[in-house]
Amino acid sequence: MRKIINLGLLTSAIIITPLSADTISEAFTNGKIKGEIKALYSNSNFLGNAQSDDIGAIGGNLNFVTGDYYGFKTGVTFQTSSIFTEDNNNSVFKNDVDASGAVLSEAYIDYTISNTNFKIGRQYIYTPLVSTALDGKSSESVLKDSFEAYILTNTDIPNTTIVAGYISKYQAKTDGFGDTSDFNKFQDGAYTIYAKNTSIENLTLQAQYLNEKGQTSASDKDALYFQADYNLSGHNLSVQYINTTDKTAGEGLEDGEIFGLKATGPIGIGKLGYIVSYNTNTKDGAVYSGAGAGTTDTAFTSIPVNGGGVPTRANTDTLVGGIIIPISTVTGIAYAGHSARDAGLGDVTAMGAIAIYPINKDFLLKAKYEHVETENIFNKDTDVSRIYLSYKF
Numbered sequence: 001m002r003k004i005i006n007l008g009l010l011t012s013a014i015i016i017t018p019l020s021a022d023t024i025s026e027a028f029t030n031g032k033i034k035g036e037i038k039a040l041y042s043n044s045n046f047l048g049n050a051q052s053d054d055i056g057a058i059g060g061n062l063n064f065v066t067g068d069y070y071g072f073k074t075g076v077t078f079q080t081s082s083i084f085t086e087d088n089n090n091s092v093f094k095n096d097v098d099a100s101g102a103v104l105s106e107a108y109i110d111y112t113i114s115n116t117n118f119k120i121g122r123q124y125i126y127t128p129l130v131s132t133a134l135d136g137k138s139s140e141s142v143l144k145d146s147f148e149a150y151i152l153t154n155t156d157i158p159n160t161t162i163v164a165g166y167i168s169k170y171q172a173k174t175d176g177f178g179d180t181s182d183f184n185k186f187q188d189g190a191y192t193i194y195a196k197n198t199s200i201e202n203l204t205l206q207a208q209y210l211n212e213k214g215q216t217s218a219s220d221k222d223a224l225y226f227q228a229d230y231n232l233s234g235h236n237l238s239v240q241y242i243n244t245t246d247k248t249a250g251e252g253l254e255d256g257e258i259f260g261l262k263a264t265g266p267i268g269i270g271k272l273g274y275i276v277s278y279n280t281n282t283k284d285g286a287v288y289s290g291a292g293a294g295t296t297d298t299a300f301t302s303i304p305v306n307g308g309g310v311p312t313r314a315n316t317d318t319l320v321g322g323i324i325i326p327i328s329t330v331t332g333i334a335y336a337g338h339s340a341r342d343a344g345l346g347d348v349t350a351m352g353a354i355a356i357y358p359i360n361k362d363f364l365l366k367a368k369y370e371h372v373e374t375e376n377i378f379n380k381d382t383d384v385s386r387i388y389l390s391y392k393f
Contacts, residue, residue: 030067035393036060040142041085042386046092046306048378053092056085057099059142063106071113077106077124081142081180096141099174103181105146117153122146122171122183127163127194128225129210131294133173136366138307139293140388146171147292148183163194173293187221188213190291202231210290214247221246223290225298235265240279240300244288256287258312260300273324275335277301279311280318287312303337303350305370305384310348316341320350331356346375364390 037060045052059081066074080102088098108121124132125147132146133139148169154162170186194208205228212221223244230237240260247254262277277300281287289295289312301318302308311318322335336351352370359365365388372382 027066027069031064032067033062033064035062037391037393038142039389040097040386042093042097042384044092044382044384045380046090046382046384048374048380048382049090049092050380051089052383053088053090054085055083055088055093055097057081057083057097057142061105061144065110068112071111073110073112075106075108075110076104079103079105079143079180083178094176094178095172095174097174098178099143099180100178101180103143103171105144105171115155119151119153120149122148123151125149125151125165125167125292126294127192127208128206128227128298129194129208129223129290129295130165130167130190130192131290131292131298133293134297137294137297138302138305139296141173141293143173143180145173145181145293146183147186159197159199161196163192165192166190167192167291170291186212186291187219188215204229212291217247219248221248221288223288225290235263238262238300242287242289242298244285246285246288249285253285253314255283256281256285256312256314257283258287258299262300267323271326274322275324276319276321278317278319281312281314281316284314286314301337301339303352303370304333304335304354305352305368305386306350306372306382310339310345310350313339313341313344315343329357345377348375349373362392364388364392366390 039058041056043052043054059079061077061079063077064075081099083098083100088094106122106124108119108123111118123146124144126132133141133144147167149165149167151163151165167186167190169183171183172181175181190210190212192208192210197205208225210223214220223242226241228239242258244256245254258279258281260277260279264275265273267274279299279301289298289308296302296307299308299311301311301320303320316339318337318339320335320337322333325332325334333354339348341347350370350372352368355367357365368386370384
């Protein structure tokens with residue numbers, strides 16, 4: 001109760017601050033409300049657990065953004081989740097789905113002047129190295145993670161978007177103990193700058209730098225990211241490079257570097273499509289993918305259920321390919337991948353299938369299954385299945 005009251009007071013303070021009493025009514029009248037109701041069920045014996053865990057959750061979110069008043073807007077997003085079935089003996093889902101409660105994940109002031117936007121407060125962020133959980137990716141769950149941050153976005157340069165930000169706090173998807181997470185101090189603060197350019201026809205360039213100040217110098221982290229995407233006759237060809245330093249990994253294991261290639265497009269037979277991706281890390285350290293749950297999906301070879309932990313390992317080569325099969329109103333995806341490394345888990349092989357069925361424009365059903373085999377350490381394979389049901393309004 002105390003948490004809910006405090007969140008209510010914070011929301012009121014944020015809404016009142018940029019708008020005088022004479023304009024609140026008009027701002028609210030022009031405001032927009034949207035939301036989502038989501039249910040999720042998942043079963044997993046992750047990394048060879050002898051006994052499978054399963055969990056079911058239902059929840060959703062409600063978002064309200066006021067109308068514009070001389071460039072000012074304010075927004076809030078309220079999230080809630082409730083567990084309706086759970087057998088979580090191995091804690092597979094403790095940091096992903098296992099949360100019952102409610103949280104105010106967005107509460108921000110948004111101000112735009114000319115081609116510059118300032119956004120201050122609790123907010124979702126979507127950039128390659130700083131990202132909230134992504135819909136349709138392995139990071140997707142009932143609840144999204146969020147940041148408390150100061151973000152500046154500028155579009156003065158033609159065909160170019162520049163984002164600069166400072167992150168002070170982070171709210172995970174769960175607290176690891178079956179409840180929603182609070183906003184906790186994020187390291188000793190983190191700075192990032194991101195740029196996206198589309199000046200050349202059919203070519204998109206992206207670059208980002210992230211610097212995290214640790215509580216001590218032994219926990220500093222930084223990451224540098226580049227990506228180029230080129231559209232060639234309906235085929236998308238992409239190149240990716242990530243270079244990171246994670247001092248928490250220890251001496252000799254701090255540096256990670258990943259290079260990636262990806263191609264997607266039509267096969268030329270009916271409406272069949274393909275995706276092929278490759279990542280290689282030639283360093284002795286694992287790649288630090290960045291801040292937030294969404295960055296686990298940044299590497300090209302991140303697999304749809306278990307994410308990108310495997311391809312970002314040290315001294316690893318990973319290849320993933322898939323076929324996209326539209327059947328009536330259902331989109332099916334079958335995929336397989338192999339990651340080669342001598343140490344640790346050794347070689348990892350994955351295969352899976354996804355079915356996406358839009359019941360109508362607002363109602364979506366998704367089912368995923370993934371089977372993973374590891375060469376070393378575990379003598380039992382991993383099987384994960386997930387079902388999502390989402391209604392947006």
